[in-house]
């Protein structure tokens with residue numbers, strides 16, 4: 001009753017140290033700078049309005065500017081973004097989703113979903129080519145020419 005210690009309430013939710021995305025420096029004094037850059041490989045966990053946007057952190061104005069430059073040079077590929085949206089929708093439905101649900105969940109047109117799927121499959125195909133194996137299970141490859 002007598003000993004009333006000071007409450008140890010830190011302001012943890014206010015000032016979390018950030019890491020510079022360029023050099024990895026820990027910024028603990030809240031002087032970090034933020035920018036939002038376009039990145040088609042990013043889909044937000046829940047909010048579709050934040051899809052295709054990546055938040056980058058820089059320890060200085062110079063580093064932030066360099067990060068923004070780097071992302072400017074990255075191609076923004078719609079199909080990649082759509083593939084991400086499709087993946088999120090499938091996950092949200094526990095792996096089983098009808099085409100109708102997919103269009104509803106992603107807000108994409110059928111043609112966009114097709115392209116997104118194609119992008120996804122292309123990625124898998126490249127993986128097979130690079131890391132060997134027997135190739136895709138079904139040999140439905142079209143020979144060029």
Ligand SMILES: [Zn+2]
Nearest residue numbers: 020023059063
């Ligand atoms: Zn830095």
